[in-house]
Structure formats: C-alpha cells, structure tokens
Amino acid sequence: MDKGMDRTPLGREFFDRPVLEVAPDLLGRVLVRSTDEGAIELRLTEVEAYAGEIDPGSHAYRGRTARNSVMFGPPGHSYVYFTYGMWHCLNLVCGPEGKASGVLLRAGEIRVGAEMARKRRFSARHDRELAKGPARLATALDVDRALNGVDVVAGRRRPLSVLQGSPVAPDQVRSGPRTGVGGAGAHQPWRFWIDGDPTVSPYRAHAPRRRAT
DNA sequence: TTTCAGATGCTCT
C-alpha cells in the first residue's frame, strides 16, 4: 500500500470542469469498486477524454440517444457501454451538465483485491495485465451495464468511488492524439498516461481490417 | 518477441 496515499473521496467539483482538465488529473487517483465480496482498488494509469460536441470519436457527437443519455447528465456519474459484442467499458462523466463529455478509463494498476480480479481475469499471466486495456479494466472490476449512471461522488455504499490517491508529477504525464480522428479537434491530445508505467495498454496504430472472404 | 484474424451482439443509419 501507498503510505502517502490520500483516501479522501473526490467531490462533485472535481468532475465539474472541462474534460481536458479532468482527464490528466485523474492519473494516479484510486478507483474503488465495492462488491458483496469486498473492495477492489485501482490506481489509474491511462485515460482518454471524450468531448461530445467537438469529438467525432465520441458516442455523443451525433446527439443524444438512449445509450449515451448518461453523458448528457450531471458530472460525477459513471457511463458504461457494451462494445464489440463482448466487452464493457467504463467512463466517468465530467464537465458542466449538458456538455456530454466523459473520460474513458483505459488502464490501471490493481492495488487492493487482486485475488478477486484474478478470478475474473484468469487468463492474465501477470498482475500488470489485469487491467491493461479498457475492456480488461471493466472485466477485472466486475463492471457491467448495471453500473451505468451510478453516482460516484454521493450516497452511502456506492459501488464506485474515486479517491484522491497519490498525485502524479506533471513531467510524468504523457499525452497524445487518438488515431483515426479527423475534423475539429484532430490535433487535440485526447489520451493521457503515466510515462513508463507497465500497466499502460500498448499503442496500436489504427489499421483497416481485411474483410473475411 | 511481434503480428494477425476471428469472435460477438448492441447501436445507429
């Protein structure tokens, strides 16, 4: 355990800021997932910002739908969606209400509850692979759409919350653009990660997939 | 070690 770790939960005001301020600030914070079996704590090492209005890669870019309606709501809530027919991804809604922006939690380091995470991620060979990638992170933390729209900053016994954690020095934070995004904001660095951290998911250039014959 | 293609079903056009 980290002796210098601050266990104060983050408040609503933390999330009620522009997404590009919140995203890098989430690095080094500790996400707590509480279940009946116990708690899993995860130090965030990689995140990605999604700004609904100007980001062509965002689910909310084309307006409100049944799926993304949580992103249009107040900050400090979780947004969970199902993708590729198999996986869930966990986001935290931020920015002023109505802005439809959020931060995708891409990777992290399990600090507490690794045994529970290993049960769900039995194929992981090393602990650093337990939450290396957004779908793996959601799997390790037992996150599914039942957690969509959960308030992470208020209420007793909430299943998800975020602690202050241990801050990351600014020179440790790296950022870069997403691939395959054009239009407004194409040069905006949407991804943020902790430099050299072994739990950061590997960069993969976007490659067109060949059709099956 | 890196690269590749298949799996899978929800969501929007």
Next chain:
DNA sequence: GAGCATCTGAAAA
C-alpha cells in the same frame, strides 16, 4: 445491415 473507444490465442520470426 454495417460498424464498432477490443481481446485473445495461435503462429511466425
């Protein structure tokens, strides 16, 4: 009906 904010296991080098 096409595309998707991905992962995994197998195979090559």
